[in-house]
Amino acid sequence: MEVCYQLPVLPLDRPVPKHVLSRRGAISFSSSSSLFGCPDPRQLSQRRGAISYDSSDQTAVYIRMLGACVIFKQLFSRDVRVRSRVGFEPERRGSHPYLYIDFRILHSCPESVGPVCSRKVRRLLSFQRYLHCSRFFRGFPPQNPLYILDDDYTGQAKCMLEKVGNWNFDIFLFDRLTNGNSLVSLSFHLFSCFGLIEFFHLDMVKLRRFLVMVQEDYHNQNPYHNAVHAADVTQAMHCYLKEPKLCKSLTPWDILLGLLAAATHDLDHPGVNQSFLIKTNHYLASLYKNTSVLENHHWRSAVGLLRESGLFAHLSAEDRLKMESELGSLILATDISRQNEYLSQFRAHLDREDLCLDDAGHRHFILQMALKCADICNPCRTWELSKQWSEKVTQEFFHQGDIEKKYKLEVSPLCDRQLETVADIQIGFITYVVEPLFVEWARFTDTRLSQTMLGYLGLNKAGWKGMLQGQAVSGDDTDPAFEENDPDTLPQESREL
16 A cells, blocks of 8 residues: 655754765755755755755755655655655665665656545555565564564464364464465465475475465455465365375375465466356367366466476476476366266275375375365364355355356356355255265275364254255245345456357
């Protein structure tokens, strides 16, 4: 956010410190009448020629810059806005709060066009960046760029990260504590906890840059398929990787792939499903020939960010290609249309009892199943968390249905807010998709965690059935959790109709 402050001139003449006058671009207003023919330094400030760069002028009156944006009306006859991020540098010497100024930027600004609405000149910054910016202009030294969390929230967020392996981890609370940076903070922490940074000799700056790019490529306007969902899946994946049966068998390579796939599995999701892209002749549907359209896009987007960040540039070309290929194999497994294919294969392995985690191929298959579980584990969370996720995904479905109605398209299943309710959708989802998968996962790793997930799954299913019965008794078929959305707001990737 840009905040404009009036630039004050100090009322008294006093000598300018030598370290100020010796600096490049130091501003001083000379009170010497021999130079400007005016005895009053306040009047000098109204003149464009009242700038002195003479380091010997010890009688000049000097000013100091305040705030993130300055209206330099006293210096010029026109209004000039100076952005906080351009033209200023931190003071490198001493603790005095003077700032460098690039005068080329001042002179390059357009002529004043009168007062501008604050909403138009305001720059949307995350709370985290605003805090860092404000600390900078208050004279605090710059923070270490490797710090992921704001100082104001480090304590609470770190307390949560200490329990990141707890299945009741509240990702919504963690996202608030990290000012919307849950995916970056969580992923960086897990990379560190698993020792991946040291094992693969990762550059922490490149790692953070990669994670920031990943987080920014998720669409925050999506109610469900956003960076918070990716962080939630990554946290669930961490819980599965710590299961005894996997923990003692997985290699650092497997763990790295698992975390990367979880963080990027829905990268650049447009907020609509594959059938919508196909029926609207979207270019992605044509590119991937109507097969796993979104999953292919998520994978290719992840590969693009890996290459752009150079995170694994120090590895051999063969290893990089292998990583990209296996990452794609994991992400493509999240295609819900292939659920029965993977579930049948998983059930057959369990029936034959031939899964051997010493085999790289079997370990990779288990990572695929773990990612599938993490992707749809919301009904296995506590009711408070599960209900929030259910409402968000249904809101996204209904928004797609509104768009399809507006453009006279066939409304996709589960997307008609007049025919469907959250309870109906969740009961069917749990019965036919989630429950069969987690029953088989519990067969594979019969642990306290797997039994806990099945327990929550049963309770949540009963909760939705009870809610459905309550709606039937009251005769209210509408769900108050959803209001009509504006169908004019099309998803970013789905405006080609």
